[in-house]
Amino acid sequence: MSNDAPTTEPERTRAPNIRDVARVAGVSYQTVSRVLNDSPSIRPETLARVRAAIDELGYRPNQAARALVTSRSRTIGVLASQTVHYGPATSIQAIEMAAREAGYRLSITNISSGDYASIKSGLDYLMSQSVEALVVIAPQVRVFEAINDLQVAVPYVTLESTGQNTQHSLWVDQVTGARLATRHLIDLGHEEIMHISGPQDWIEAEARMQGFLRELDDAELRTRAPILGDWTASFGYYAGLELLRYRDFTAVFCGNDQMALGFMHACREAGLDVPGDISVVGFDDIPEAAHFAPPLTTVRQNFAEIGRRSIELLLGELQGERDLSHEPVRPELVVRRSTGPRSGR
Amino acid sequence: MSNDAPTTEPERTRAPNIRDVARVAGVSYQTVSRVLNDSPSIRPETLARVRAAIDELGYRPNQAARALVTSRSRTIGVLASQTVHYGPATSIQAIEMAAREAGYRLSITNISSGDYASIKSGLDYLMSQSVEALVVIAPQVRVFEAINDLQVAVPYVTLESTGQNTQHSLWVDQVTGARLATRHLIDLGHEEIMHISGPQDWIEAEARMQGFLRELDDAELRTRAPILGDWTASFGYYAGLELLRYRDFTAVFCGNDQMALGFMHACREAGLDVPGDISVVGFDDIPEAAHFAPPLTTVRQNFAEIGRRSIELLLGELQGERDLSHEPVRPELVVRRSTGPRSGR
């Protein structure tokens, strides 16, 4: 009763810690810590002993303890929307790889709807993860409000398209991309050109629309109100059915490839030939675009590059770099078969 | 010199902790902890005071400290591949939402190539995050090896298609899905049917192929070696160009919608009509499939459901539930315009 034999079986199946490693290696735990953090002043022999002990025990540093004491979470937050689409998905994948390479992990949050409450709750969640930085791939207009309201104090990057707010944004020159697409249609002789845009609270959509309108303006062609879509093929289809009832245009510039696909579907149903009767241009160059019927002329964006650069920018800022200016990411026109000269009709 | 005035400005811009909250609320830190953990025995008045203090200070619990002391990371790992595709992306999104709802966060790792080293390193990374559970959306054959080699001790779920290994897998009845698709072609009178499958180390691809072969077998039709693809539209296109040189078949069942798209592209180039000359069936029902030319007959999978169920299963296992059997997720045939009766030729 007086002895509970406290020394027997003191270990459960607890994960080994830094002190266990030290004991096995015959050094102090601090030396082990030094090995883990690549301290320069370690004797090669000691280093080897510690390494051996780590392998023997299958030791893994406890990230929680490390985060606690350094007060660095080594986490980058991603506020995303529509991640099932090719563009965001590709960027996120590149972000994930770049972050992992730099020793950061990712915390991704999808906001289902684009309303303010949903954005705020997503942002709130990321903050509760104490992310060190933030990448926004979402409708940004409302995100900016939320970032202010929640007093987000970490560096963040959004994809911004006009090169104005270079402080927090990765400059993707979508205006030029849209101008390229529009110019291409104008060069083919089209004078009545429609635009089916993305949702207006996406800066990407807004910039593409601006590029479209400016290019038409420069060519002194008639501009008309773009249709506000939602990025989906279905929207492109139904918008097409509607628009083709009047058919007072000979070309369409779609805000992304999916909507272009839907639109071309509507053309087929209306008995119209693409590009014989109507030319169609998309945006993004998703891998499927080359296999649409007909293969789609579109504007290629290097989404992976965008993802990598985002992380580059954030990491720079985390390391206290001041000058965060950068070259814009430039899209590129890919001409395929969905565009042709304006029909003589 | 003797006084460094140690009491002045003791606080930097440190985040408030549980003790700061306690001080403001006039209670002990333990009481604050109880509020945070929804302890039942708290006087309503005290609760309100603590809540007010939390709001006033903008306090957020430190997850690292919490993880350290509870030795629970509240993280679920996702080992993924090809996340830019619709299916995985949709499942992951559902997983993310279900996990977040349950108070878990996600750690997603993409493996770029499917080789063993890459898988192992991805898995290793997830283990270093001390994930509590694991979802695998990747070529699984090699993943199983890696899981054994690394002695993964956490519950994990893979998408498995045959209902054999119900211990660790979510049963998605893709065999039946493939049989549905094949049956549909047979019912239309086709007797020479090709199959372009996914990569063989994906269990999904394997199961779809099995379903295809078995259904042909039951109908006593000739089976031939499927083409082993890589899920991409481009592969479907080039495979199509090759296959159509002989054209000793009247229907094709593709392992996913993208390959079907590419195949139909090849048909157009070869001057063949779908479904007039050749019927095509896909798999997955991506949102774009309804707008292909022609709209694609395919097998719908509820990817979101799969994602939710995965988490449900894992959470159950984490809470010590023993009986993890479940109903299989059943795919469903969606007949559109890419299939038709065998031509009389």
Add this chain to the structure above:
DNA sequence: AACGTGCGTGTGAACGTACACATGCATCCC
């Protein structure tokens, strides 16, 4: 009146790591 019982709250550990500092020892220079 003495006793257990429950509720609401407080006190002392412990989790595993990194940082600041201290120590022992060899080396160097004048």
Add this chain to the structure above:
DNA sequence: GGGATGCATGTGTACGTTCACACGCACGTT
């Protein structure tokens, strides 16, 4: 040969939280 310098390693402490336990008090029971 003695002090300064550098290297390799060890000791205390803090990070913010939860858990096990202890405490005081009001209540009902014996």
